[in-house]
Structure formats: C-alpha cells, structure tokens
Amino acid sequence: MGSLANKVQVLCRIRPFLKSENADNSVTVEGTKTVKVYNHRDTSKELHFTFDACFDSSASQKKIYFPYIKNLVDTVFDGQSATIFCYGVTGAGKTFTIQGDDLNLGIIPRAMMQIFSNSSTRNIKLPIKLSYYEVFKENVYDLLRERDSGPGLPIREDSNRRVFVAGLKEELLNNFEDFKKLFNVAIKRRRTASTRLNANSSRSHAVLVIKLCCESKSDSKMYEGQLNLIDLAGSEDNRKTDNNRERMKESTAINQSLFVLGKVIEALNSGASRIPYRDSKMTRILQDSLGGESKSMMIVNVAPGESFLQDTQKTLNYATKAREVVNKEPVLDPITSSADSNSRKRSLNNSRNNFPGSRGSDANNPKRTKISNDSVTSSNDSKMRSRNISHHNNKNSLSSERGHIVDHSFNNIKNDRSKNSLIKNQTNSAEKSTEKISNEITKRLDRLESKLNNQFNSGSSVIVDSDVLDLISPTTKLKTSKALLIKGKELEKSGNLLDALKKFEQALHYAPELTSLSKHVNKLRLKIQNKSSETNLEKPINALKNDKEIFPIHILQNSLDGAELFSPTINKSKSHKPELPSFDQSIAQNKPNPQSNLSYSNGGGNWKVLASASKKKKTEIKSMMFSLSSSPFKPKPSSLIVQPDSLKNNSLLFNYEGIGNSNLNNNNLVKRRTFQTSNQSNGDLSNKLSESKKLTQNFEFNLKKRNSYTIDSDSGYDSSTNPSKKLQKSSKLPKLQSHSSDDEYNEPKSHNNPALINSINSADLKDLVKLKGVGKKRAMVIRDFIVNNGYIESVYDLVNAGLSKSVVNNILES
Ligand SMILES: Nc1ncnc2c1ncn2[C@@H]1O[C@H](COP(=O)(O)OP(=O)(O)OP(=O)(O)O)[C@@H](O)[C@H]1O
Numbered sequence: 001m002g003s004l005a006n007k008v009q010v011l012c013r014i015r016p017f018l019k020s021e022n023a024d025n026s027v028t029v030e031g032t033k034t035v036k037v038y039n040h041r042d043t044s045k046e047l048h049f050t051f052d053a054c055f056d057s058s059a060s061q062k063k064i065y066f067p068y069i070k071n072l073v074d075t076v077f078d079g080q081s082a083t084i085f086c087y088g089v090t091g092a093g094k095t096f097t098i099q100g101d102d103l104n105l106g107i108i109p110r111a112m113m114q115i116f117s118n119s120s121t122r123n124i125k126l127p128i129k130l131s132y133y134e135v136f137k138e139n140v141y142d143l144l145r146e147r148d149s150g151p152g153l154p155i156r157e158d159s160n161r162r163v164f165v166a167g168l169k170e171e172l173l174n175n176f177e178d179f180k181k182l183f184n185v186a187i188k189r190r191r192t193a194s195t196r197l198n199a200n201s202s203r204s205h206a207v208l209v210i211k212l213c214c215e216s217k218s219d220s221k222m223y224e225g226q227l228n229l230i231d232l233a234g235s236e237d238n239r240k241t242d243n244n245r246e247r248m249k250e251s252t253a254i255n256q257s258l259f260v261l262g263k264v265i266e267a268l269n270s271g272a273s274r275i276p277y278r279d280s281k282m283t284r285i286l287q288d289s290l291g292g293e294s295k296s297m298m299i300v301n302v303a304p305g306e307s308f309l310q311d312t313q314k315t316l317n318y319a320t321k322a323r324e325v326v327n328k329e330p331v332l333d334p335i336t337s338s339a340d341s342n343s344r345k346r347s348l349n350n351s352r353n354n355f356p357g358s359r360g361s362d363a364n365n366p367k368r369t370k371i372s373n374d375s376v377t378s379s380n381d382s383k384m385r386s387r388n389i390s391h392h393n394n395k396n397s398l399s400s401e402r403g404h405i406v407d408h409s410f411n412n413i414k415n416d417r418s419k420n421s422l423i424k425n426q427t428n429s430a431e432k433s434t435e436k437i438s439n440e441i442t443k444r445l446d447r448l449e450s451k452l453n454n455q456f457n458s459g460s461s462v463i464v465d466s467d468v469l470d471l472i473s474p475t476t477k478l479k480t481s482k483a484l485l486i487k488g489k490e491l492e493k494s495g496n497l498l499d500a501l502k503k504f505e506q507a508l509h510y511a512p513e514l515t516s517l518s519k520h521v522n523k524l525r526l527k528i529q530n531k532s533s534e535t536n537l538e539k540p541i542n543a544l545k546n547d548k549e550i551f552p553i554h555i556l557q558n559s560l561d562g563a564e565l566f567s568p569t570i571n572k573s574k575s576h577k578p579e580l581p582s583f584d585q586s587i588a589q590n591k592p593n594p595q596s597n598l599s600y601s602n603g604g605g606n607w608k609v610l611a612s613a614s615k616k617k618k619t620e621i622k623s624m625m626f627s628l629s630s631s632p633f634k635p636k637p638s639s640l641i642v643q644p645d646s647l648k649n650n651s652l653l654f655n656y657e658g659i660g661n662s663n664l665n666n667n668n669l670v671k672r673r674t675f676q677t678s679n680q681s682n683g684d685l686s687n688k689l690s691e692s693k694k695l696t697q698n699f700e701f702n703l704k705k706r707n708s709y710t711i712d713s714d715s716g717y718d719s720s721t722n723p724s725k726k727l728q729k730s731s732k733l734p735k736l737q738s739h740s741s742d743d744e745y746n747e748p749k750s751h752n753n754p755a756l757i758n759s760i761n762s763a764d765l766k767d768l769v770k771l772k773g774v775g776k777k778r779a780m781v782i783r784d785f786i787v788n789n790g791y792i793e794s795v796y797d798l799v800n801a802g803l804s805k806s807v808v809n810n811i812l813e814s
Helices: 061-076 094-098 107-117 176-189 245-270 281-285 306-322 379-386 417-457 466-471 474-493 497-510 515-546 552-556 583-589 662-666 685-708 725-729 754-761 765-770 776-789 795-801 805-812
Strands: 009-014 027-030 034-038 046-050 053-055 081-088 124-136 139-142 155-157 163-165 171-173 205-215 222-231 295-302 599-603 606-612 623-628 640-644 651-656
Touching (some): 009 061, 061 205, 094 295, 107 176, 107 205, 124 281, 155 281, 245 306, 474 515, 497 515, 515 765, 754 765, 765 776, 776 795
Parallel strands (some): 009 053, 009 295, 081 222
Antiparallel strands (some): 034 046, 155 163, 205 222
16 A cells, blocks of 8 residues: 555546536535535535545636646656546546547647657657557457457456556657547547437547656656556446447446446455456556556546436545545666666566556567466567557548547647657567567467367366456457357257356356357256256155155244144144144145145245144134245255244245245235244255244244334335345334344345345346346346445345335345
C-alpha cells in the first residue's frame, strides 16, 4: 500500500442539459469540491458528495485540463505511469471529456499537444509510441488495425506478472500531425450505436496508451513514462434504454464489467487478499491503475436532471469508493543503456502490476518479454510493434462520426528530427533481439498447444486454467472447442450424459462466446440433475418399503406437548398409537390412509408423505407433512427444514434443504415459515433420526410461540423467519414480536442455497430469466440491484430490489 500521496484522484463533471431535456436543479456544484444532489427516494432531502474537484455544466474543457490533467500528464515525463479514466452512465459526457469534438478538444488531443510541445523542454525522445484498443463484449480489439470481429486479442502476463495485450499494434509518432491522422481513423473504428439515451453511444471501453522516453530533470537519466487515457462505456439502466437484443447484449457486457470494477474497488478498500481483477478484461487492464503503481484519476461524469437522479446517486457512491483507493508508490528505474533503451531494471516486487499493451508488451524490452511458462508473446507481436507509422492514405479520414479533431495550427509543437536517427538505431538492434525472442515464443507456444492437443486426444479431462488459456491462439481455442463439441455430441448420443456434459463444459471453457453451447450445457445439467434426483429419490422410497425403521417421521415421537406420534412403522412399534396400517400399503395404494391420513405422492421427481394426527388426541398439531426433495444443485439433501404450515390449519411442513420441488408450489408451501436444523449430515434418511430431538424441541418451541408471530397477510409470508437481517430491519415489514431462543432457526439456510445465490450473484441476465417467476424485466431489476449494491447473501435480499415476496418465494423454487 502506498502513501496517501498516491490516492486515486476523483474529479466530477456535470454535463449541461441537452436541448431535449427539461432543465432543473437536481444536481448542482457547491464550491469547488462538492456536488449536491436531491435524494432520488425523497427529493426533500439533499445529499453531498465531495471529490478532489467538481465542475458544473459551464466548465470548459480547458478549465478541467488545467491544472488537474496537465499536472498528471507532467508526471509521465518523470517516468511514471498515469491513468485517467472517465466513468458515468451512458450519455453523461465521458467521450466528450476524454476525446472532445472539433471545437472542444478533450483530454486526449490536449495531452498529445502537451507531450509534443514539451518534447524539447522536457527532453522527450521522439518518436513516442501509441496504441489504442477497445474492449467490446469482453474481447479486446486493436483500433489501430482494420476492424475485425474475431475473438480479439488475448490478455497475457509476462514472467514478472505484468499484464499486457498481446499482438497490439504500436505506432511511432513524431508530431501532433502524425497523431491526428492516426487517431481520426482509429476513433471511427470504435463501436458506437444509437440508443435511446445517447444518439452516439460508445458500446466499448476504449484505451489509449502513450509511451515515451524522457530525461529526468532530477538525475538526467532516461526514464520511460506511460499515459493511459480510458473512456469507459457507460453503465445503462435498461429500463430506460429500450435496447434491442444486440444492444442488450452489449449493455450486459458493459454493466457486468463495471460491476466487476466496483468489486475491485471494494476489494482494494477492504484490504481483501484476492482482488478480482481477472473477473473482467477491463479490470485486468486497469490492474496497475487501481491498486498498482500508476498515478490514477477517475473523472466521474454526471448527467443532470431528475430523471437521472437514481443513476447519479449510484455513480457518485461508486466514485466515492474509488476515491478511497490508494495506489502503491511507484519505484522508477532508469533506462540503463542506450542500446537497450527501454530496459528499465525493475525489481519483481515493484513491477508486478503493469499496464497492458505497453511495458509488458514492449517489443524493445527483452527483459519484459522474457519467456516463462505463463508468458509468451506471439511472433506477430514483434513485427507489429516495430512498424513505423503507417500513414493512412485515406484522405477523407479526417472527418469522423464523432470527435473529429480539426486542423488547428499548433505552432508550439517542435520536432527534433535529429533525435530520431538515434532512436532508430536503438530500435533496430532491439528488433533483432526481439525477433529471436519471438521465434522462441512461437516454438514454445507450438509445444504448449501440441501438449494440450495430446491431452485432449488422450481423453484427459484437463481444463486449462485461464493463464494457460490466454496463451493459446484463438484458432486453436476454436479448434479445440469444436473437437470437444463433437466428442460431447457422440457421448450424448450414446446416453453418457455425464461425460458429454464434461466435454461440453470443456468446449465452453475454450469458447465462452458460444451462447448456444452455454444454453445446451445448462439444459444438460438440468437433465442430469433431474435424472439423478429421480434415482436418488427411488432409494428412500425403496428404503421406506423395505425398512420402515428409518422413516423420518420418527422425529415426532418425542414431542412433549402431546402431539400425535406418527410413524409408518407404527405396526411394528407397540408404543405408537393410533394403530396405523403399514406404510407399504399406503404407498402401494398411492392414496391417503384413512386412519392416519398418511399419504404418498410422487410428482416431478419428488416425493412427500403426509401424515396427520388423530383428532381424538386433542393435539395442537392436526397434520404434518413431509416433503423430501432433492435439490438440483445438491443431489443429496443436506439438512432438514421444518416449515410450519399457515397458522390456519396448524400444520407443519418438513422439507429437505433444496429447491426444485414442484409439489411445493402446488401446495403453497412456499408461504410457510421455514426453520432449519444445523445438522449438515448428508441425505441418508436414517441420519435424520439423530436430529429428531432437536427438531422436536424446535417444533415444540414454535408451537408455543407461534401466536406471537406476525404474518404478512398478503402473501402468507412470515417476516419473522426472513433470513435477511436487512429485511428484518426494514420498517415496512412486519416485525418479529417474539424470537426463538435458538437463533439458528431464524436464519434458515434454505434461503442461502449457495448455488442459487451464486447464480443470482453472477448477475447474468440469461441465468436470471431462468429463475422461476422472473421475466426479463425482473431479471434486469435483480441484475441492476446486484450491480449497484453488491452480492446478495439471501434470496430475500431481493425484496430490497423491489421484488415482491411472492416473487422471491418463487425464485426459491427455481
Ligand atoms: N460538457 C459538455 N458540454 C457540452 N456537451 C456535452 C458535454 N458533455 C456531453 N455533452 C454532449 O452530450 C452528449 C452525450 O455525451 P457523450 O457521448 O460524451 O456521453 P458518454 O458518457 O460518452 O455516453 P456513452 O457512454 O453512451 O458513450 C453528446 O452529444 C455530447 O456532445
């Protein structure tokens, strides 16, 4: 952790109202550092957010650039790495700020002007290097090349664990004119589209990387500095966008990566041992900028107006968290020799997090391209990097759809051509050594790929980890996934679903973009789970038929309050009254037993047993229901849950942990309160006997206390059993008037089914839509809630997202 001096700076800029918008004063700047917004939930209340600087809608590009941005760019001349990224909702003015337009030059062109105009005074070695790429739907595309729609460039790590984009083109620039020509072509390649919220919305994150060598003022040594200018795609509330299918897909990728960015920030602030950089391409790319050694600045762009208030509040909260991130102090190493102009000696410790597409991928830096098991660059990389500026002969290219830079005269930009020949010589010698390295890399890559292919052909179910995966060329990935697909299909045809699933999963690992395959994998998983739950359930039924002793209704035998004791083994045990017919008979007849009201049903792969007490016994409990279900996520039920029926009929439901019991719905059991034992023994029914005492006690307790519980009459859902502490705090919800002495029963783990919670927390719209009762709109609500509020711990947390409790109950059945 660095000193506070290397904190991430946050600037906030409010966009002016557009002609189409109704102006109001819902977002204003107070002083120079504070933004005031009205609380979107209660507009009579104000919220204040403080940042390093705040700019209202009247602020010009110039006012923002000086002194904040200029100072940061200056640090690059000292050999530092600096990053500026614009964050905000779609249409908030990010591209305007970072790129600008013809009349309002943004940060990128201004920074280039600053660099070139300082080239002589700060002794910057020309040419400088520039790369520019976008992250579109989790694929990295080079914006300095013709647009391609392939799988994109891989992100790799070198032997010093520095992340870089492999195969990225790096252009050499001598003056601002070079930059202008190149950039005006490149920005046209960036993916943009018209959405309801922005006629020219960026659909990708764009990263511009500038590297330069400069003589330090302090010690007259040469250092390499790097500037990263990033225009993040805007988060989108799809309730407002009316996005079509394609835009929705883009939007999901955008929101997801911004969500991960939030998680990274949170993890950094909480000192977590694992920072989830790898969870998205953009965060991997930002590794040095957040938590690394870069000097970083976030510009948070805000769209004004009441209609954006909710987004604004979220954005400002997000930015507030980003402002707490403290980066490491950079340790700068000078370039050591003129022949190896870029070989800055950095220790392993202080060079771990490097910016991709730059130092790590530096063709002229043998140290950085050193080959290790997890570090290779393709031979193409070196060729690409060593190219000089390709002067695009597209004369019309200066007109751009957005952000075209006009032909301003920049008299103060000085070119020192004589310096170029020296650099050229250095570059040539470095190119030779790079070629050597590239050949070695290619050989190693071939060896690695053939090894992987052998593993695959020998039927090994190896799943390469993501590090290794990055090393494989896109073509090999596709080939491998295709071969695995074919194998999977064969296995599926032959009925070997489990092995088929393994193959499909492997194929998906290599080609995650195959959405149809992903769907098929999910279907197959479900099919297998259903099958296994059927077979799992046959066992207990057979066990019941053959060994009546293990039937779990025994758990009621010790009830102290006089509740009727039921057991299918009743005719074996003299202590059991009333005499009940053999459970075998009930099952055989598949109808309620007239005397015991013991019934059996088997629907949808689940089974349950009903038993009720005799009225003669005047017990409080008139009926009992057992429902044993096998979770699709956990084939073996792991705990027993007791659910009292609605209080009207004083019945109880016993249910194994696990969801997917279609009978639950039929019987409205979801409306019942749920308690769970702490016993985590596996599903053998006989194991449950050991729980009987505890359950009985609990059961007894709840019977005594039940009158004091408040029932939500709308849904029949009892808030007292709500596992979400948050919800219990909510004033809108009925309060628990009496608490169980045994707290574990107030925290039913059934609402914390890890697989279900994980699936929800992945915030993937496709997965969310699959949940019971969740349509596209609700899925978006859930996704947005998670994106904005972090992971949920209980399904009932979703009530806070605005879902009704009955919908949440439905989800529990998914
Ligand atoms: N400070 C500003 N002054 C004048 N116009 C602005 C300003 N900020 C943004 N705009 C205008 O608002 C519109 C939306 O801005 P912009 O495209 O930069 O948003 P964005 O945040 O990049 O959106 P997206 O994430 O969808 O790409 C554009 O027409 C832009 O010219």
